[in-house]
Amino acid sequence: MATANKNLSDYDKSTIPNAKDFRFGIVVSEWNDTITEGLFQGAYSTLIENSVSPESIIIWHVPGSFELIYGSKKMQEQMVDAVIAIGSVIQGETKHFDFVCEGVAQGIKDLNVLHDTPVIFCVLTDNTMQQAIDRSGGKHGNKGTEAAIAAIKMADLRKNA
Numbered sequence: 001m002a003t004a005n006k007n008l009s010d011y012d013k014s015t016i017p018n019a020k021d022f023r024f025g026i027v028v029s030e031w032n033d034t035i036t037e038g039l040f041q042g043a044y045s046t047l048i049e050n051s052v053s054p055e056s057i058i059i060w061h062v063p064g065s066f067e068l069i070y071g072s073k074k075m076q077e078q079m080v081d082a083v084i085a086i087g088s089v090i091q092g093e094t095k096h097f098d099f100v101c102e103g104v105a106q107g108i109k110d111l112n113v114l115h116d117t118p119v120i121f122c123v124l125t126d127n128t129m130q131q132a133i134d135r136s137g138g139k140h141g142n143k144g145t146e147a148a149i150a151a152i153k154m155a156d157l158r159k160n161a
């Protein structure tokens, strides 16, 4: 289902596990910071709305989405129950977009395979700035909200697995 057919901010609160005792790490890329700040606000507010304490959320910033890989690896070492990696990659004139997107996706996948703390892929990979705006609090909702819900569910799965 394409994002156009689903609002990224919609979720049924009655289906969300109790998150009050979980600790989360959020790693935020500074590239396209107006977008990543919107994604962060969506993720952070959703964690708080689901009873996570502000003191239980560690927040770090990295230069760009490619650095989310290293930042998330170090965040996994911080005794958190899940990590949310936030970035916004927007197509430019060259193939660099392809390499950054593929590199980050593969790197975060690897962190989920190699280590026991789930890392949630909250990285927008858009053709245009408008697409990024639409998915970071615009008409299609906020992927940060979606990522926070995924983080809570994966932290709960990890606890019970």
Ligand SMILES: Nc1c(NC[C@H](O)[C@H](O)[C@H](O)CO)[nH]c(=O)[nH]c1=O
Binding pocket: 029, 031, 032, 063, 064, 065, 066, 067, 087, 088, 089, 090, 091, 100
């Ligand atoms: N063009 C975008 C980048 N590029 C920077 C890389 O992520 C990386 O920081 C650099 O190659 C140094 O290692 N990053 C984004 O997050 N978004 C972009 O649109």
Ligand SMILES: CC(=O)[C@@H](O)COP(=O)(O)O
Binding pocket: 089, 090, 091, 092, 093, 094, 095, 096, 097, 098, 100
């Ligand atoms: C995703 C990128 O690295 C890209 O935005 C950089 O722009 P350009 O391809 O024009 O150098």
